[in-house]
Structure formats: C-alpha cells, structure tokens
Amino acid sequence: MKADVVFVNGEVLKVDEHHSIQEAVAVKENFIAAVGSNDDIKSYIGEKTEVIDLQGKSLVPGFIDSHVHLTIYGTNLLGVSCIESHIDSLEDIFYDLRMKVKETPKGKWVRAWGFDQHEIDEKRFPTREELDEISREHPILVIRTCNHMCVANSKALELADINNHTPDPEGGIIERDADGQLTGKLIENAHMQMFKVAGYSSEELSKSMKLASDAFIKEGITSIHDAGAYGKGSETLRIMQQAVGNKDIRVRVYAIMGSLTNSHDFVQQMVQEGKVTGLGNDNFKLGPVKLFTDGSSTGPTIATREPYTSDANNSGIIYYSQEDLDHYLGNAHKEGFQITAHAQGDRAIEMLLDCIEKAVKEHPRSNHRHRIEHAGIASPDLQQRMKELEIIPIPNPVFIYVNGDVYKQYYGDRVNVMYPARDYQELGIVAAFGSDAPVTFVNPLLGIHAAVNRKSKSGQNVGEQQRVDVLEALRCYTVNGAFASFDEKRKGSIEAGKLADLVVLSDSLLTIDPAKIKDLGVEMTMIDGKVLFKNEQLVYTGGGSR
Incomplete structure (x- = not known):
C-alpha cells in the first residue's frame, strides 16, 4: 500500500500510553496508515505520495479543545x-x-x-x-x-x-x-436573560460559525467540545449541525447540550426528545447535557465555601438549589446522558459532586464519564471525590496565564489548587484541557505553556506546584479530550488506524525553552487526511502540491 502523504525527519509525539517518539508517519485517505522510523515508512512512498520533510519539527495529534464556545467566538468577530x-x-x-x-x-x-x-x-x-x-x-x-x-x-x-x-x-x-x-x-443570570432579545439571526450565526471554525484550524485545533451559546439552544444546535454538513464548520464538533440562557430548559428538552449523548458521527456528535451552577472566576462571582480573600462579605452566586440541580441532571443521568455543569468555585463543585454521587447511586452506570467544566478551585477533598466517582474535570490552564494576578488577589492561597493539573495527574484523574474561548485566547500552545510554567503574563508564579511536563500537558489537549467524548479509539494520538488529524508545529516542542512554548506556531493542520491550513515554509519533497 502506498500512502497519500508521508511525514519524515520529524519529532513525532505519538501521545500513546508510553509517550513514544518517532520520526515518520504515513497517511492513507483519512487514516493514519503507519508510524515509525524513516526507514520503516519508506515502503509507503510511491510516485504520487506527497512527502513532507519536517526538518526536526514536532508532529502532534490535532489539538482537542474540550471547552470552547464556537458560536460566541464567531459572533464576537461581528x-x-x-x-x-x-x-x-x-x-x-x-x-x-x-x-x-x-x-x-x-x-x-x-x-x-x-x-x-x-x-x-x-x-x-x-x-x-x-x-x-x-x-x-x-x-x-x-x-x-x-x-x-x-x-x-x-x-x-x-x-x-x-x-x-x-x-x-x-x-x-x-x-x-x-x-x-x-x-x-x-x-450572571440577569445578563444571560438579556439574550432572549439580544440574540443573533440565523444568518449571523451561520456566518459566525464558519469564521470561528477557520480561526480554530489555523491554531491547530481539529476537534472541539462546544460549550454552548446564548439564546435558544436547540436552534443553535440545528444551525451548527447544518454548518458541519455543508462544511462551513470543518473542525469536528462534540456538542455539549447547554445554553447560556435558561440552560435547564434546554436540558429538559433534550431529555424529553431522547437525543442522547453519542448520537452522531466523527464530524458532529451530541455530548453531555450542561447546566450553570455559579459564576465567573474574574467577575468575581464564583461560589466558594469561604469568602473571597479580597472581600470578606462575598462568596459568590449559585444558580440552582441542590434539589433543582439533582432533578435536572439526575434525570438526565437516569436517561443515559453524560452530564456536566459549569462549576468554578469549591462550593459549586461540591454541589455538583453531590448531585453526581446521588445520581450514580440511585441509577448505577459504568463508564458514564460525567464531567465538571472548569472545576476552578478544586481542593484535595474534592479531587478525591472526582477520582472515586470517575469524573473528568475540564480545567483551563490558560486562565492562569491571563488571570493569575487577579486570582491571587481574589482567592489568596487557593490559587494553589486552581486548575490543579499536577494533582490530577498524580491521582490518575483524566483531565482534558479547554480554552473557554472567547473568554480568553483559543491558542492551545498558550494553554500548554501555562500548564508547564504556571506563571501569569506579568511573570508571577501562580500555584507553581501544579506544573506538569510538556508531554502531560499535550496529553490533556489531545487524547484526554478524546476520552472525554468517548473517542479515544478514534483520535487523540498518532497511532495506526486512527483518524488522520495532525498538526505540524514551527519547532520542536520537546527542546524549546519551556518559557518560550507560547511563541511556537502552527505550520500545518490536517483533518481527515486533508490539509486545511499550511505555511508555505513546509518542505515538500515528492508528489504534487497539497
């Protein structure tokens, strides 16, 4: 078998269970055909094979942003x-x-x-x-x-x-x-309710989704877990599915069924209609149902167990009572859905954990892979419960870089357990990184930079004991994201038989100074075996132009 595309002379970071590193990859149609040394892959090169000389640059799995707002990102551009x-x-x-x-x-x-x-x-x-x-x-x-x-x-x-x-x-x-x-x-909810009248037209939504998808691809993002938008959730979901079908959206979408406006109404609608988690295909698939439990980490309006360090009279906002949270998400779990919620403060996280524990006890189900979006202040007791309940947290390390200084002001020593990637790794908790863009920058390399360095943009250390190495950060932005959407057998690592979603970086991710990871760029993005973005500096040594 001859490949359509072969990458050689690279630093191929497979992100398999052994953190293996290879030199070359062969791609046939939309799948990875083989991974190995240059010599191993030679036999896959034919007269029509395009050969790309990586010249020592990193080839990594396509980035999976496990929490991003595609529609809001796009409408912002308008x-x-x-x-x-x-x-x-x-x-x-x-x-x-x-x-x-x-x-x-x-x-x-x-x-x-x-x-x-x-x-x-x-x-x-x-x-x-x-x-x-x-x-x-x-x-x-x-x-x-x-x-x-x-x-x-x-x-x-x-x-x-x-x-x-x-x-x-x-x-x-x-x-x-x-x-x-x-x-x-x-x-908070007063703002969310404004979008009952301040929403966008169908035409604006369609246009914005294409703009966002194109922007994500240039950043090396090949899959997203879309975390919802303002307005009527079912309408946004319909337009998004159509945009994927007509190729206006070219990133793969795992659609979280949540809306920033009356999220509980959308959750109930999805449960009643029976559109359960997993319905779809490699390009568009329904994800978990989602509620909001508390507010913004920089507002600050997150719900904390102790008052803010900056304000002894404030401990945030809660959207739902425990009874309501148990009702909406517990019923969805009972009907077979993956469930999740926005929970930033430790009080909100605790409420969500109580909800999930009750739901799983009343209606046991293995491999549910329930999630917590953000899980901002994740104290050790909450981490232990996540492990016991087999919950997947979705932290946002880029927040440390962008917001670290105000986090120290608002929350004091609690920054040591904010988005605690190292604790998750040591406990064996599968954590998948998300940007939460457009709340902040969508660039996955900046997220990796933040997880590795744990410094704010002003240079302050922010919970430095939560630093992880670059390969672990890459895992959280690739195969762990695939695991969070039940797709780890299809994507997230560079292994034979998996989908050909690949990204070429501008340099070696392993040898670059960790303080300069944020300066790396993306030179090529491939989805489904097709190059959708490339830098002309890439060296082609065989076959036709792609």
Whole structure:
C-alpha cells in the first residue's frame, strides 16, 4: 500500500500510553496508515505520495479543545472588540462603538465584547448614561470578557423589559445605584436573560460559525467540545449541525447540550426528545447535557465555601438549589446522558459532586464519564471525590496565564489548587484541557505553556506546584479530550488506524525553552487526511502540491 502523504525527519509525539517518539508517519485517505522510523515508512512512498520533510519539527495529534464556545467566538468577530491594541481607556471603546453605530441601521443591536475593567485606565465599567450618549436609538451592550455580565444602554434595557422595579432573576443581579436607578450593569443570570432579545439571526450565526471554525484550524485545533451559546439552544444546535454538513464548520464538533440562557430548559428538552449523548458521527456528535451552577472566576462571582480573600462579605452566586440541580441532571443521568455543569468555585463543585454521587447511586452506570467544566478551585477533598466517582474535570490552564494576578488577589492561597493539573495527574484523574474561548485566547500552545510554567503574563508564579511536563500537558489537549467524548479509539494520538488529524508545529516542542512554548506556531493542520491550513515554509519533497 502506498500512502497519500508521508511525514519524515520529524519529532513525532505519538501521545500513546508510553509517550513514544518517532520520526515518520504515513497517511492513507483519512487514516493514519503507519508510524515509525524513516526507514520503516519508506515502503509507503510511491510516485504520487506527497512527502513532507519536517526538518526536526514536532508532529502532534490535532489539538482537542474540550471547552470552547464556537458560536460566541464567531459572533464576537461581528462586533466591536475591546481587546485591540489601541484600547487603553473607556473613551477608546466609546469611539469604536460610535463608528459601529454609524454603519448600523437604527434599532439594530450594537455589541462590544472582551471588555475587562482591569485592563483599562479607569478600572471600572461603563455606565448606562455613557452608552446612552453614544446612541439612544440603537440597543448597545458591552459584554465582559467572562460572558457572565454586561452593561446595557437604556434602549437595550427597554427591549428586555427591564426597569427600576424589575426584580432580580434567580441567580442574577440587575444592578441599581443608591437611588434605586438602573446602572445598566447586568450580572450572571440577569445578563444571560438579556439574550432572549439580544440574540443573533440565523444568518449571523451561520456566518459566525464558519469564521470561528477557520480561526480554530489555523491554531491547530481539529476537534472541539462546544460549550454552548446564548439564546435558544436547540436552534443553535440545528444551525451548527447544518454548518458541519455543508462544511462551513470543518473542525469536528462534540456538542455539549447547554445554553447560556435558561440552560435547564434546554436540558429538559433534550431529555424529553431522547437525543442522547453519542448520537452522531466523527464530524458532529451530541455530548453531555450542561447546566450553570455559579459564576465567573474574574467577575468575581464564583461560589466558594469561604469568602473571597479580597472581600470578606462575598462568596459568590449559585444558580440552582441542590434539589433543582439533582432533578435536572439526575434525570438526565437516569436517561443515559453524560452530564456536566459549569462549576468554578469549591462550593459549586461540591454541589455538583453531590448531585453526581446521588445520581450514580440511585441509577448505577459504568463508564458514564460525567464531567465538571472548569472545576476552578478544586481542593484535595474534592479531587478525591472526582477520582472515586470517575469524573473528568475540564480545567483551563490558560486562565492562569491571563488571570493569575487577579486570582491571587481574589482567592489568596487557593490559587494553589486552581486548575490543579499536577494533582490530577498524580491521582490518575483524566483531565482534558479547554480554552473557554472567547473568554480568553483559543491558542492551545498558550494553554500548554501555562500548564508547564504556571506563571501569569506579568511573570508571577501562580500555584507553581501544579506544573506538569510538556508531554502531560499535550496529553490533556489531545487524547484526554478524546476520552472525554468517548473517542479515544478514534483520535487523540498518532497511532495506526486512527483518524488522520495532525498538526505540524514551527519547532520542536520537546527542546524549546519551556518559557518560550507560547511563541511556537502552527505550520500545518490536517483533518481527515486533508490539509486545511499550511505555511508555505513546509518542505515538500515528492508528489504534487497539497
């Protein structure tokens, strides 16, 4: 058998159970045909075989981002970005919003994303009055980077039927000033509910999904676990499935059945319709049902067992009572679903563990692979329960790099057990990494960098005892992600018979200075045996152009 593509002279990181390293790989159609030395793979080279000389660069399995918001990432690209290099102040954001208003028909939504009060000169949120000065004829939202809160102008509040007398929703806050007047700031479930009226059209969603998929592929991401979007979950799921079918989305999708708006309604709908976890194929498959239990780690609104180090009177927000959590997720477990929830604080994690323990006890099921999204402050007692219940945590090491400084301020010594990759490894807990983009950067190499170094972008150590080596970090971004979606026999490592989802890096992942891992780039991304992104510097020594 002659291969379609052969990679030679590389650092092939197989990510198998032995952390094996080889030199060459042969690809036939959409599968890996063989892995071995250059000499082993020579026999697979024919007249039409494309041969790619890796010149010592790393060839790794396609990255699997186990928690990312594809739709929100894409729709953000349609709005005003608050993370551009020229943004230093609120006035810089207001200028860009004014420019967006000029090109937007009256009555249509104007949205800004990626706002972080810590990153601007004023160190505060904008006000409703400031947004009203930009436009009273356009509904305007400035959405915080965590996607757990926003500031709305008067027009947006009017459309959402929010006024000075509107009660706070359960699990949310409609902020008011000392005189009882709306500030425009909506926190947690109040923010989520805004998207009942601030959602996107089907055309906007389709366009955004393609933009996001293309961006992910350039980062070497070949599979995602999509963690949901605003609005009606079933509608987003339908559009996403169609986008995969017509190849607008080219990354493989494991669709978590959760919505940022009324997630329990979506969970109940999926359970009633019987669309159980695992339905689908290699390109699109239904994942777990998901709820939100608490808030944002940088808000901060996560639910903690002890008050925040920065605020002795605050220990966060809980979305559901224990009884409701047990009902919604317990019923889904009973019906055969994988279950998960957003749980950042240790109090929220404990509630989710109690829920899963009760569900598994009442309706025993082996190999359920229930998950915890984020599992931010994972104390040793909670880790031990994860191990006993065979739960898969989905930590976000890139948060340590981006948010490490404020984590130390908000949570003190608890940073030593935030996203604790080393503890998980030593306990034998399978943890799969996710970026949570667009909350922060989608780049998996930055996530690996953060897991290996445990330093914030300012250079502070943040729970350095949780550092892992580069091969373990790579495992958490590849085969562990495949395990979390029941796909470890199909993808996640470079082994014969698995899907040909492969990534070429710009240098050797093993020999580069660990402090420079974040500077590595992606030179080629292959999905299903097809090269969907490549850098022209790659050296082809045989066959035709790909």
